[in-house]
Amino acid sequence: MDLPLWTVPRVAGAWSWDGVASLPPLVRTEDGAPAEQATRVRVAWDDAALHVRFDCVDRHSWGTLVHRDDPLWQEEAVEVFLAPGEADPVDYLEFEVSPRGVLFDARIHNPTSLRADLRADVAWDCPGIHWEAGSGTERQDWWAVLALPWRGLVEDPPPVWRANFYRIERPADRPAEFSAWSPTLVRPADFHKPARFGVLELGRMR
Numbered sequence: 001m002d003l004p005l006w007t008v009p010r011v012a013g014a015w016s017w018d019g020v021a022s023l024p025p026l027v028r029t030e031d032g033a034p035a036e037q038a039t040r041v042r043v044a045w046d047d048a049a050l051h052v053r054f055d056c057v058d059r060h061s062w063g064t065l066v067h068r069d070d071p072l073w074q075e076e077a078v079e080v081f082l083a084p085g086e087a088d089p090v091d092y093l094e095f096e097v098s099p100r101g102v103l104f105d106a107r108i109h110n111p112t113s114l115r116a117d118l119r120a121d122v123a124w125d126c127p128g129i130h131w132e133a134g135s136g137t138e139r140q141d142w143w144a145v146l147a148l149p150w151r152g153l154v155e156d157p158p159p160v161w162r163a164n165f166y167r168i169e170r171p172a173d174r175p176a177e178f179s180a181w182s183p184t185l186v187r188p189a190d191f192h193k194p195a196r197f198g199v200l201e202l203g204r205m206r
Contacts, residue, residue, distance in 0.1 A: 004198040026179035035179040049147040054078040061099040061140040079166040097144040101133035127152040162197040
């Protein structure tokens, strides 16, 4: 399966998410099939940061963890994996937000794409990061927004990035669902497959 490519619009001034196009809906990470509970992702950038918004359809959103860098992947969360440049990354950044608005951020070293060799620097806190989460208008839908400042990501931001966007959904009445922009195509579900990260190109001013 080919890697997805997305041109990220540049925004300025009093911009709104209403004017930012959505990526294709996230799909099941194991096989690329449609996800049962939909997730809409939008991405934009300006001189200060890369901005990411998730909008999640959810019959039962929940979370018990309350501290930064708690293991949010054990419950429900949306996630961004991000690395500068075009090559398959060995080192990348991981960001997660839960429905309760809790943040996890870490630097990942993943030289072989095997869990046994993966190392996470959870002590790292992204300088200047902003995030929030809130409730939607129906069911228990929820949303999360991150502003990832360039100065906290890399010294000289390139025009092309490798990235993936994920969601972990753990409904009370059925098995967990793992979805992604670019499915990693492994079972059991594993997000840490950097060769499957999609490609983001930073576009011009819209």
